[in-house]
Amino acid sequence: MQLMQGYRERKDRERRTIQDRYAILGFISSGTYGKVYKARPRDAPGAAVAIKKFKPDRDGEASYTGISQSACREIMLNREIGHENLTALQEVMLQDKAIYLVFEYCEHDFLQIIHHHSQTRSAIPEPTLKALLFQLLNGLAYLHANWIVHRDLKPANILVTERGVVKIGDLGLARSFHSPIQSLYASDKVVVTIWYRAPELLLGARHYSPAIDVWSVGCILGELLCLRPIFKGDEAKPEPHHASKKPPPPASRSRKTSSPRSSTSSERPPVEPLSLTTYRHRRDTDAVGRVEEEEWPSIVHLPEYAHMARFDK
Structure with a gap:
């Protein structure tokens, strides 16, 4: 055990850090994943690179060294592909529980x-x-x-x-x-x-x-x-689960007794509960109409057709 620990400590001392290999030239952007910096290799001063630093999946926990799903996907896919119109991943480094992806720099x-x-x-x-x-x-x-x-x-x-x-x-x-x-x-x-x-x-x-x-x-x-977004909009904000509508104020007694027909006319037949999927489908159909096979024969080949055909017309 001591031999293995000594080996790891020696390898850690020999491993070059980001600061040893690259000179940070400036900050580019930041997001939920982390930050992006412009840098230049110390052994090749002519070629600039972009270094994306991923934050740990549980940032702030000293005993946790998790890798975010976004970082795993980006590393995996960039290792498998290569094309002139895709950013090229040059290197992956791990330092202080953070992952650094080194890409070619684009101005x-x-x-x-x-x-x-x-x-x-x-x-x-x-x-x-x-x-x-x-x-x-x-x-x-x-x-x-x-x-x-x-x-x-x-x-x-x-x-x-x-x-x-x-x-x-x-x-x-x-x-x-x-x-x-x-x-x-x-x-x-x-x-x-x-x-x-x-x-x-x-x-x-x-x-x-x-x-x-x-x-x-x-x-x-x-x-x-x-030169402007053509479909500019905001994300829908879902209502909190604990929010509830206040019950309507009770009708006055005079309104109840003024007309015997008013009490019966206000009664509505019970509404059949619908699932969210059925409600969405009916709402969309009411808005844009229903396409039949006679009008569009190839509609039967669409992936969602078999699922949508099960709804009541």
């Missing part, structure tokens, strides 16, 4: 480009717009061809190098899938920022496909054209 992102042209009130040139969109779709096609759905495409996650190369980044919410009709929603976090969230996710669909990424790309394209 800009789509959000900065949108803000720049919005402030100067100048539209993005059409050739530039086409080049940005082509590279974005090229990287996304690679992900989908390798059975990976990104699930969090937004302008801030689409990076651009100083040479104009588009890089899709932040695979923390991405995941692999094996079939487009496989359920990917259960026991998972809410995916995609609401401004770029596909309708099936807004309606609470349990089955979804890589098409949700294509919807996000369409929203990003609209924002590049209009």
Whole structure:
């Protein structure tokens, strides 16, 4: 036991830290996962990198060294893929119960480009717009061809190098899938920022496909054209469980006895309780109507059709 402990202590002393290998040049951004810094390797001063520091899963507990699910996914997927339009993971380091992911550095992102042209009130040139969109779709096609759905495409996650190369980044919410009709929603976090969230996710669909990424790309394209979000909205705030409505004030006695017909006319037949799924389906059907097989024969091939067909018309 003492021999093993001595070996570990010697390896810890020999292991180079982040500060030994990289010179931190500045702070880039922060989020729920941690922080991102711009740095430069000390042995190669010419190439800048971006270092993403993940906080421990239970930050503040001295005896816990857990790794967040987001960090595990990002490490796993970045180790398996490689494409010119995806950010390249160069190194993974563990230090002081925090994980550091070292990526290639990109000077800009789509959000900065949108803000720049919005402030100067100048539209993005059409050739530039086409080049940005082509590279974005090229990287996304690679992900989908390798059975990976990104699930969090937004302008801030689409990076651009100083040479104009588009890089899709932040695979923390991405995941692999094996079939487009496989359920990917259960026991998972809410995916995609609401401004770029596909309708099936807004309606609470349990089955979804890589098409949700294509919807996000369409929203990003609209924002590049209009220089503002095209579907800007706020997250719905659920009511707390303990909140209850106050009972209505009792009717006056004079109103009860004034007309014998009033008491019977106010009585309503009992309402049949509905499940939340049935209620949502009926509400959506009332709003957009029902599509029959005669009008749309191929509807029977949609993943949700068999489930929706069980509802009463």
